[in-house]
Amino acid sequence: MGEEVKLDDSTVSDWEAGLPSAADLTPLSQSLIPLELASAFRISLDPPRTAVDVTRASRSTLSSLRSAANSKPLADDPAVSDADDAKNSSAADAKTLKRPRLVWTPQLHKRFVDVVAHLGLRNAVPKTIMQLMNVEGLTRENVASHLQKYRLYVKRMQGLSSEGPSPSDHLFASTPLPPQSLNESSSRGNGSSVGMPMPIPMLHGYHGHYQQYGYNGYSQHHMAQNNSNC
DNA sequence: TACCAAATAT
DNA sequence: AATATTTGGT
Numbered sequence: 001m002g003e004e005v006k007l008d009d010s011t012v013s014d015w016e017a018g019l020p021s022a023a024d025l026t027p028l029s030q031s032l033i034p035l036e037l038a039s040a041f042r043i044s045l046d047p048p049r050t051a052v053d054v055t056r057a058s059r060s061t062l063s064s065l066r067s068a069a070n071s072k073p074l075a076d077d078p079a080v081s082d083a084d085d086a087k088n089s090s091a092a093d094a095k096t097l098k099r100p101r102l103v104w105t106p107q108l109h110k111r112f113v114d115v116v117a118h119l120g121l122r123n124a125v126p127k128t129i130m131q132l133m134n135v136e137g138l139t140r141e142n143v144a145s146h147l148q149k150y151r152l153y154v155k156r157m158q159g160l161s162s163e164g165p166s167p168s169d170h171l172f173a174s175t176p177l178p179p180q181s182l183n184e185s186s187s188r189g190n191g192s193s194v195g196m197p198m199p200i201p202m203l204h205g206y207h208g209h210y211q212q213y214g215y216n217g218y219s220q221h222h223m224a225q226n227n228s229n230c
Numbered sequence: 231t232a233c234c235a236a237a238t239a240t
Numbered sequence: 241a242a243t244a245t246t247t248g249g250t
Contacts, residue, residue, distance in 0.1 A: 101240095101243055125233065140232090145244060148235070168241085 102142045106174050112146060113175045
């Protein structure tokens with residue numbers, strides 16, 4: 001109850017405003033204690049950190065700040081502004097960096113299903129789905145992998161119509177099946193029909209620029225049972 | 231290049 | 241078990 005600390009990119013940017021520039025700081029990859037001193041006083045030095053470590057650490061920091069502010073401690077946030085990241089570690093490593101495994105929370109999965117339903121199963125391909133979901137940090141591969149499983153689930157469910165989902169279907173079963181949306185224009189190869197004025201009324205909700213879907217590196221353990229039914 | 235299903239890896 | 245990655249094909 002009460003006390004909601006709004007924490008977004010602009011807030012973080014404000015904090016960063018007064019800070020020394022990266023050039024003024026000793027790189028984290030470099031030890032603050034000279035080697036000789038360290039050994040003289042038996043100070044154990046931290047192992048050297050790579051740029052990847054540093055980037056991961058700052059992701060993690062921002063991530064935990066956001067989830068704390070969210071009072072939604074169970075789901076972390078993928079959204080680490082790459083605007084800032086890009087300054088530090090060159091643009092190249094957005095690809096190079098090993099992201100934590102994506103966790104398909106019920107919210108994230110719901111968004112996925114909404115988009116797929118909107119496109120119709122025939123037009124729903126990974127790239128388009130990813131774009132329409134508009135979740136920062138979500139990759140085409142993430143979506144492709146999930147889509148593959150989802151298709152199997154749908155096929156399985158259609159085969160055995162009128163039968164309840166298997167107990168192993170937790171996630172998929174938590175979202176109603178796309179009402180046979182095998183519709184929509186079947187043009188593959190050039191999907192420019194999507195994204196213009198009329199389409200996608202159903203994707204509400206996201207006025208803000210950020211999402212707090214579950215991405216999240218560690219602890220997949222306790223994921224709360226978030227079964228929101230309409 | 232994107233896509234796909236299947237197999238396989240983590 | 242859930243997600244990622246590889247493979248071999250369109």
